Amino acid sequence: MTIRTELKWLIALAVAILLVLVGGLVWLRSARGFSALARPTAMEAMMARMARALALPSGVNQARDPVPPTPMNLEMASEHFAAHCAICHNNNGDGQTDLGRDLYPKPPNLRGSNTQHKSDGALFYSIRNGIRMSGMPAWPDDSDQEIWALVTLIRHLPQQTAAERAAMKPYNPKTIFKEPIM
Ligand code: HEC
Structure with a gap:
């Protein structure tokens, strides 16, 4: 790998980390102090449903x-x-x-x-x-x-x-x- 391609990878990695941090911050701001009074967004409800379906041990559905x-x-x-x-x-x-x-x-x-x-x-x-x-x-x-x-x-x-x-x-x-x- 040349120095230029290494630099490109480093920049891509830095951008990815930045995006995750910004995404996390946006999510935290929308969590409103983790109050239970809020309604989960459609995205959060979908992710929770998927996580639960994936976590179900095999054989349970039978x-x-x-x-x-x-x-x-x-x-x-x-x-x-x-x-x-x-x-x-x-x-x-x-x-x-x-x-x-x-x-x-x-x-x-x-x-x-x-x-x-x-x-x-x-x-x-x-x-x-x-x-x-x-x-x-x-x-x-x-x-x-x-x-x-x-x-x-x-x-x-x-x-x-x-x-x-x-x-x-x-x-x-x-x-x-x-x-x-x-
Ligand atoms: C203290 C409150 C509480 C009590 C008591 C409770 N539940 Fe729940 N139950 C919940 C909540 C909150 C959820 C949703 C959890 C989630 O979405 O991850 C849930 C989810 C469920 C689900 C899953 C439904 C689905 O679509 O996957 C079933 C089935 C269920 N409850 C049955 C029962 C039964 C039967 C009892 C009594 C023996 C019971 N619950 C007692 C709060 C309660």
């Missing part, structure tokens, strides 16, 4: 939900969901709760196509292991059967009836964390 959507299974899963999940996800799964709205990332609409197009195994994996750098906790102590039943319920949410939603209410936690105390 697992099929063994729990059939019988009325009894749906009822049990609805009680479980109302008690442990609805505080963020809402009884109907749309994520429109006080706590859910003020998280970053926000809970997705579980009834919507993004979630419904995910495999049974991917949903099971998210519930069992939680989702890092988000409000979604892991549930290591629930049995496989209980978690599959939650997946069965999530598949049922788009057809959930008003009566099914009303039956969940008594199982919702009573404490409203977001009311000011004074």
Whole structure:
């Protein structure tokens, strides 16, 4: 390599480093103190979705939900969901709760196509292991059967009836964390 080509590479490298630094700074400025009140931009949401899809261990997408959507299974899963999940996800799964709205990332609409197009195994994996750098906790102590039943319920949410939603209410936690105390 001649001195001139080496110089060209050095300049290209310096420009690349500068671009990364400027890009990082622009992103940090747009992060607004990392407030959870903001909405992720479309670009950030897409990158997060891609990162999660890539991080899924191989074989996870092949697992099929063994729990059939019988009325009894749906009822049990609805009680479980109302008690442990609805505080963020809402009884109907749309994520429109006080706590859910003020998280970053926000809970997705579980009834919507993004979630419904995910495999049974991917949903099971998210519930069992939680989702890092988000409000979604892991549930290591629930049995496989209980978690599959939650997946069965999530598949049922788009057809959930008003009566099914009303039956969940008594199982919702009573404490409203977001009311000011004074
Ligand atoms: C403290 C709030 C909170 C609780 C409680 C919670 N979640 Fe979540 N959940 C989230 C958030 C936030 C996300 C989105 C994470 C992300 O986008 O990276 C999420 C994501 C998910 C996803 C992934 C959806 C998808 O499209 O990939 C599933 C499935 C899920 N939750 C099910 C549950 C179930 C079932 C429970 C109860 C056992 C539960 N969650 C309890 C906050 C919560």
